[in-house]
Amino acid sequence: MSSTAPAPERLVIIGAGPVGIFQIFELGLLGIQAHIIDSLAQVGGQCTELYPEKPIYDIPALPICGAQELIDRLLEQTKPFNATYHLGQEVTEVKPVGGGKFLVGTSTGTRLLAGAVVIAAGVGSFQPRRLALPGIEEFEGTSVHYRVKAAAEFHGRDLVICGGGDSALDWTVALCEKARSLTLVHRRAEFRAAPATVARMRDLVAAGKMRLVEGHVAALHGDAAAGTTRLTGAVLQTKDGLTTLQVAADHVLAFFGLHPKLGPIAEWGLDLEKKALKVDTEKFQTSVPGIHAIGDINTYPGKKKLILSGFHEAALAAFAIQHHLYPEKRQFLQYTTTSPIMQKRLGVAGSDAH
Numbered sequence: 001m002s003s004t005a006p007a008p009e010r011l012v013i014i015g016a017g018p019v020g021i022f023q024i025f026e027l028g029l030l031g032i033q034a035h036i037i038d039s040l041a042q043v044g045g046q047c048t049e050l051y052p053e054k055p056i057y058d059i060p061a062l063p064i065c066g067a068q069e070l071i072d073r074l075l076e077q078t079k080p081f082n083a084t085y086h087l088g089q090e091v092t093e094v095k096p097v098g099g100g101k102f103l104v105g106t107s108t109g110t111r112l113l114a115g116a117v118v119i120a121a122g123v124g125s126f127q128p129r130r131l132a133l134p135g136i137e138e139f140e141g142t143s144v145h146y147r148v149k150a151a152a153e154f155h156g157r158d159l160v161i162c163g164g165g166d167s168a169l170d171w172t173v174a175l176c177e178k179a180r181s182l183t184l185v186h187r188r189a190e191f192r193a194a195p196a197t198v199a200r201m202r203d204l205v206a207a208g209k210m211r212l213v214e215g216h217v218a219a220l221h222g223d224a225a226a227g228t229t230r231l232t233g234a235v236l237q238t239k240d241g242l243t244t245l246q247v248a249a250d251h252v253l254a255f256f257g258l259h260p261k262l263g264p265i266a267e268w269g270l271d272l273e274k275k276a277l278k279v280d281t282e283k284f285q286t287s288v289p290g291i292h293a294i295g296d297i298n299t300y301p302g303k304k305k306l307i308l309s310g311f312h313e314a315a316l317a318a319f320a321i322q323h324h325l326y327p328e329k330r331q332f333l334q335y336t337t338t339s340p341i342m343q344k345r346l347g348v349a350g351s352d353a354h
């Protein structure tokens, strides 16, 4: 590259689902490096969060591919392009700052100045389903938790764990012998977790090391002191509604899964239709030039929410972004099979590539 070449612009992708990850690849082929942000602690969007073990049958040239496997393959494919990942932070702000640039801000204080933005936010950012009890806010973050940040906090404590999926069962098994007492509360007799973990939990119940209650948490009791309310106990109601149990509880861990929320995206002044961002089908650009939207988050006539469609959208958006960032640059289509410059970017070319 000559010393007069323009400095690469910072390109920000919001959402690290399959489509956001593939956008890294399509931009990388055109020589544009990306920053990618996701509110979740890991990449993969719906594939990783909702159905990692399920097989997908409609990815071209992969007759069968597990959802997590697809994400792993995409990460491998995008590796040469060294994207910068900012995980566990929700993008709360996208603000035009003049000169076709945008300020992108996140919930944890990251601030990026972007030459263009791609919103690949799927069905929105995933939020934990909360325990539906009046006054729950006073316990959330201190004694009611929707994720485990530091397991040691729960050692030697009275715990109530709610839910019937992998998270609830994995933490039940992991914490059972470390907690002072542990009660697992689930609405049904059937569990959605891995059978081996369910069997281990049943062994622990049979050994008298924990209690299993088929029902729900009906109320929480606290002790208000020094401006904070410390949890002291939980009232559990059995499924048949006949029995109410009082259990000691220092912490409640509720794992009811995640639900998507469009959230701050609705406040960025972009045209929306039925909670989706309206785009054209040439550039996949929103109503604001320089902000593109691809994957499940967008809408246009004939839109189908398929991974395959999102991949196509990422390819065309990449060309439009290249033009937005470098309007002087002549664009022409190159094939990865024959383009020395693309092969160099992919790290597969010999030293004669330029």
Ligand SMILES: Cc1cc2nc3c(=O)[nH]c(=O)nc-3n(C[C@H](O)[C@H](O)[C@H](O)COP(=O)(O)OP(=O)(O)OC[C@H]3O[C@@H](n4cnc5c(N)ncnc54)[C@H](O)[C@@H]3O)c2cc1C
Binding pocket: 014, 015, 016, 017, 018, 019, 020, 021, 037, 038, 039, 040, 044, 045, 046, 047, 050, 051, 055, 056, 057, 058, 089, 090, 091, 092, 120, 121, 122, 123, 124, 125, 126, 263, 264, 265, 294, 295, 296, 297, 305, 306, 307, 308, 310
């Ligand atoms: C059970 C199930 C099976 C499916 N099977 C198939 C199938 O066989 N074939 C197929 O093609 N499709 C299938 N789909 C649909 C497919 O998963 C979606 O089309 C695909 O995940 C969309 O990808 P995406 O990258 O656009 O969005 P997503 O996968 O939804 O990822 C979006 C990401 O953006 C993040 N995000 C959102 N807002 C913000 C914000 N403000 N700040 C930071 N991060 C944010 C989210 O946390 C999320 O990680 C299936 C879906 C489900 C639920």
